Structures are given as structure tokens and as C-alpha cells.
Amino acid sequence: MTELSLHRGISAHRINAMILRYWYLLMSSWPRLLELLYWPALQVITWGFIQLYIAQNANFFARAGGTLIGAVILWDILFRGQLGFSISFLEEMWARNIGNLMMSPLKPIEFLLALMVMSLIRLAIGVIPMTLLALFLFHFNFYSLGLPLIAFFCNLIFTSWAVGIFVSGLVLRNGLGAESIVWTLMFAIMPLACIYYPVSVLPGWLQIVAWTLPPTYVFEGMRALLIDHSFRADLMLDALVINAGLLAASFWAFLALLRSAKKNGSLLSSGE
Amino acid sequence: MTENDKASSRLTVADRTPSAAIEVDHLVKDYKQTRAVDGISFSIARGSITGLLGGNGAGKTTTIAMIMGLVLPTSGRVRVLGHRMPEESADVLGRMNFESPYVDMPMRLTVRQNLTIFGKLYAVKDLTARIAQLAGDLDLNEFLDRANGKLSAGQKTRVALAKALINQPELLLLDEPTASLDPDTADWVRAHLEAYRKAHNATILLASHNMLEVERLCDRVIIMKRGRIEDDDTPDAIMARYNRATLEEVFLDVARGRSNGAAREVVR
Numbered sequence: 001m002t003e004l005s006l007h008r009g010i011s012a013h014r015i016n017a018m019i020l021r022y023w024y025l026l027m028s029s030w031p032r033l034l035e036l037l038y039w040p041a042l043q044v045i046t047w048g049f050i051q052l053y054i055a056q057n058a059n060f061f062a063r064a065g066g067t068l069i070g071a072v073i074l075w076d077i078l079f080r081g082q083l084g085f086s087i088s089f090l091e092e093m094w095a096r097n098i099g100n101l102m103m104s105p106l107k108p109i110e111f112l113l114a115l116m117v118m119s120l121i122r123l124a125i126g127v128i129p130m131t132l133l134a135l136f137l138f139h140f141n142f143y144s145l146g147l148p149l150i151a152f153f154c155n156l157i158f159t160s161w162a163v164g165i166f167v168s169g170l171v172l173r174n175g176l177g178a179e180s181i182v183w184t185l186m187f188a189i190m191p192l193a194c195i196y197y198p199v200s201v202l203p204g205w206l207q208i209v210a211w212t213l214p215p216t217y218v219f220e221g222m223r224a225l226l227i228d229h230s231f232r233a234d235l236m237l238d239a240l241v242i243n244a245g246l247l248a249a250s251f252w253a254f255l256a257l258l259r260s261a262k263k264n265g266s267l268l269s270s271g272e
Numbered sequence: 273m274t275e276n277d278k279a280s281s282r283l284t285v286a287d288r289t290p291s292a293a294i295e296v297d298h299l300v301k302d303y304k305q306t307r308a309v310d311g312i313s314f315s316i317a318r319g320s321i322t323g324l325l326g327g328n329g330a331g332k333t334t335t336i337a338m339i340m341g342l343v344l345p346t347s348g349r350v351r352v353l354g355h356r357m358p359e360e361s362a363d364v365l366g367r368m369n370f371e372s373p374y375v376d377m378p379m380r381l382t383v384r385q386n387l388t389i390f391g392k393l394y395a396v397k398d399l400t401a402r403i404a405q406l407a408g409d410l411d412l413n414e415f416l417d418r419a420n421g422k423l424s425a426g427q428k429t430r431v432a433l434a435k436a437l438i439n440q441p442e443l444l445l446l447d448e449p450t451a452s453l454d455p456d457t458a459d460w461v462r463a464h465l466e467a468y469r470k471a472h473n474a475t476i477l478l479a480s481h482n483m484l485e486v487e488r489l490c491d492r493v494i495i496m497k498r499g500r501i502e503d504d505d506t507p508d509a510i511m512a513r514y515n516r517a518t519l520e521e522v523f524l525d526v527a528r529g530r531s532n533g534a535a536r537e538v539v540r
Contacts, residue, residue: 011395013392013395014392014393014395016392017389017392017393018389018393020388020389020392021378021381021385021389024380024381024385024389025378025380025381028380028381028419029380091378095376095377095378095379096374096375096376097375097376097377097378098375099342099372099374099375100375100377100390100435101393102341102342103340103341103342103365103369103370104365104390104393104394105362105365105366105393105394105395106393107362259344262341262342262343262344262358263343263344264303265303265334265337265343267337267342267343268333268337268342268343268374
């Protein structure tokens with residue numbers, strides 16, 4: 001598995017093999033399944049009640065029903081999408097299986113594609129029940145966002161994959177000592193992505209930074225939809241362009257980090 | 273000219289044939305300030321079993337890792353089954369396999385699930401039959417549906433060997449294949465490796481600390497020390513050169529810095 005083999009044929013058979021590997025793992029471990037469900041459920045319940053409380057006491061939030069619950073669900077798509085990608089990767093590090101994979105005909109692009117599919121599967125297991133809870137407990141129908149939801153989802157999942165690819169490369173290069181980055185990097189962009197408040201709240205110079213992040217466009221777009229009832233296609237297109245750049249950069253970084261790992265021999269000692 | 277240079281030049285001229293399974297040419301690996309492999313060259317004929325001997329830190333694992341493409345050399349070249357590594361690894365990885373104590377197989381997955389996944393990665397045809405065959409050959413049937421993490425060390429080694437043989441590799445790289453095994457299981461693994469080599473004319477390169485294993489299995493022994501090749505010949509020729517009855521005694525001579533000439537002096 002080398003970076004140079006990247007441009008040869010991609011095998012769906014090998015991608016399926018890797019998806020099957022993670023599926024076997026999920027099905028063999030109820031704590032792993034439970035973990036996918038319980039945190040998103042807690043999130044939506046907590047923020048749902050906050051939304052109810054604020055709506056009862058503030059006229060603006062009463063009109064903009066669902067902005068907090070909508071935001072927390074979209075944030076979970078972003079965060080859980082990245083975790084779904086990265087945890088599947090970490091499973092290989094924890095199992096000391098990465099050497100077996102690197103020595104097999106599996107190519108980096110196939111490995112990453114399998115991780116992307118797994119992030120979608122894990123996301124579906126966690127987020128679909130979350131949206132149903134929001135519907136039954138707080139009468140917020142997430143799917144009533146309609147077609148714009150597809151644009152929101154795609155942009156968030158692309159960002160989550162870009163971050164997931166990059167942090168996986170860091171762990172590959174630096175070993176499990178870098179594992180904490182997997183869990184925390186997404187939180188670094190949380191304040192700038194303006195999940196619960198509009199970009200205009202930020203100081204001018206920070207707004208410039210915020211607009212470099214695709215999730216900022218999505219959360220602004222969500223507020224425009226829920227508050228002003230207008231779909232901002234321009235925001236989604238801008239986010240898509242930035243995401244394309246981020247994905248390309250993260251893939252390049254992954255290959256560079258893989259090469260660096262091969263240079264310093266860290267694939268043989270993937271511990272701390 | 274050092275022993276290492278003599279061995280290198282002898283091998284580069286005599287053994288570099290198109291039929292070589294592995295060709296290593298002036299291979300160097302530096303880790304920051306440490307030179308792990310220091311300009312070694314050798315060539316391994318197809319269908320042979322070669323032992324890579326040496327103490328801890330001799331450079332055996334790094335050498336094997338560079339042959340596999342898991343570690344990039346600082347300089348020098350590696351060709352495996354006629355292809356440059358790592359540049360052309362896509363052409364060759366499906367035709368080789370390995371077993372190493374530095375890797376494990378997923379613990380929560382059953383033996384059958386693990387073999388299924390690796391079989392699919394290696395595009396093994398008629399995978400169910402291949403797994404059944406390996407289960408029979410390596411005596412895995414009893415625990416084929418048990419999680420890998422619940423197996424004994426000996427059982428895990430047999431499963432790792434099954435994974436290494438799943439694609440019927442032309443080239444098998446083994447790093448300490450019988451480490452931590454009881455003598456009975458270790459002997460059983462050796463017998464299986466010999467049988468596999470004969471049946472498939474496979475090439476095997478194994479790194480080991482077990483001198484009896486190397487004496488029994490290998491047509492040829494490459495002794496490494498501090499990243500260089502100290503000696504390279506058949507086990508019998510090396511023992512004769514050092515005037516020793518076992519490879520273990522030769523190993524001690526090398527490890528303690530006695531050259532083959534000095535070793536003879538000690539004997540006299």
C-alpha cells in the first residue's frame with residue numbers, strides 16, 4: 001500500500017472487505033453500539049429542554065423555533081461524522097492491525113473510502129434515533145428542513161471527512177500518543193463555526209476566520225431557513241468549494257504523513 | 273575490504289539473476305542519529321528458505337520492513353519478485369505475505385471473520401474453500417468461530433500463519449515465526465513451513481533468534497550485526513568456517529565480537 005499505487009485501479013472488493021471488517025466489529029460489541037446512540041440522545045434531550053425554556057421566555061426564540069435543536073443535530077452530524085471516520089481508523093491502531101493492512105494490496109484511497117462509508121453507517125445509527133427523539137419529545141421535525149437538508153448534510157460530512165483524514169494521518173505518523181487530537185480537534189472549530197449564534201456576533205477579524213470554515217456557512221444557512229424561511233444556495237456553494245479544497249488538502253496531508261511514518265518506522269511501533 | 277563488503281560484492285555478482293525473489297542493493301536505513309542498516313546487499317533465490325540471524329538491534333526487522341515497503345530506506349534499492357519496492361508495490365503485494373510479532377489481528381473478530389476479510393483483501397478465489405483448507409492444514413477447526421482475542425499464544429500463531437498463507441504467497445516474510453511458542457507447536461509450525469515451501473516452490477525469508485530453527489529450515493543464513501552483514505552462507509559452511517558444531521555457538525562468536533579467524537584461534 002503506497003502513495004504511488006493511488007492512481008491505479010480502485011477495488012470495490014477491497015473497500016467492501018474493510019467495511020465488512022468494521023461491521024463485524026460493531027455487531028460483536030454492544031458497548032460500541034450503545035456509545036453511538038447514547039451521547040446524541042443526551043445532547044438532543046438537553047438542548048431540546050433549553051430550547052423550550054428559552055422559547056417560553058423570549059419572543060425571538062419562540063418565532064425561531066427549532067434553531068437550537070436543529071443546530072445541535074447538525075453539529076452532531078459534523079462531530080459524529082468525524083468520530084465515525086476516526087474511530088474506525090483508531091480500531092486498527094488499537095488492534096495493532098495497521099501493519100497487516102499496509103502490507104496487503106489495500107490502497108490508501110480504498111482504506112479512506114471504507115472509513116468514509118463507515119462514518120455514514122455509524123452516523124446513521126446515532127443520528128436517526130436522535131432526530132426521532134427531537135420529533136417525539138419536542139415536536140421538531142428535522143426532516144421538514146426539506147431539500148436544503150441534503151446540502152447541509154453533504155457540506156458537514158465533507159468537512160468531517162477532511163478533519164478525519166487529517167487526524168488519522170497524524171495518528172499514523174505519531175502513534176497513539178496523538179489519539180487525543182481525534183477527540184478534540186473538532187471542538188477547536190466549534191466557537192468559530194457559529195453553531196448556536198450568528199457570525200455577526202463575532203469581532204470583525206474573527207468573522208474573516210469563521211468564513212474560512214464550511215460549517216459556518218451551513219449553520220448560517222440553517223438559521224436563514226428556520227428564521228427567515230429562505231434557502232441560501234450561495235452559502236452552500238461557497239461551503240462546497242472550500243470543502244473540495246479541504247478534502248484535497250487533507251488527502252495530500254494523509255499521504256505525506258504516511259510517507260513520513262514509513263520514513264521514521266512508526267508503522268512498526270504504533271503504540272504511544 | 274570488510275567481511276560485509278566481501279559478502280556484498282560476492283552476492284551482487286553471483287546471485288543477481290532475474291529469478292531472484294528478493295534483491296537488496298546497498299541498503300541503508302538511518303533513524304536520526306542511529307544507523308540501523310548499513311549498506312547491506314544480498315539476493316535471495318526463488319524457492320529457497322533464508323534465515324536472517326542477529327542479536328537485538330542487528331537490523332533484521334528493519335531490513336524485512338524495508339523489503340515489505342513498511343519502512344522507506346535512506347538509500348539503496350530493494351526489488352521483490354522483479355519489482356522495485358516501494359514504487360511498484362501494487363504489483364507485488366498480492367503475491368507476498370508476512371507474519372510478525374509487531375502486528376496482531378483484530379481481537380474481537382472470530383478467526384473465520386479475520387480470514388474472510390484478509391482473503392477478500394487479497395482477492396482469494398473460492399475463499400470459503402480456501403479457509404476450510406487452511407483450517408484443516410493448520411488445525412484451526414476447533415476454534416474457527418472463536419474471537420481471536422480468546423485464543424492461546426500457540427493458536428494465535430497458527431491463525432497468523434493461516435493469514436500469511438491465505439493468498440498462497442510466492443514470497444513469505446516471517447519475523448520470529450515461532451517466538452513464544454512451546455517446542456511442540458514451534459516444531460509443528462516449522463514442519464508446515466517446510467511443507468508449504470516444497471508444495472509451492474515458495475521463497476521464505478525468516479528472521480529468528482532460534483538457531484535450531486534456522487539450522488533445520490534454512491538453505492542459507494545471513495548473519496547481521498550492527499546493521500551490517502557479518503556472514504552469509506549455508507548453515508554447514510558457516511559452522512565449518514567458525515569451526516563450531518552449532519549455529520548457536522557461531523551466533524555467540526559473532527555477538528561477542530570474535531571473528532571466524534579469532535573463533536578458530538580460541539578453539540585451538
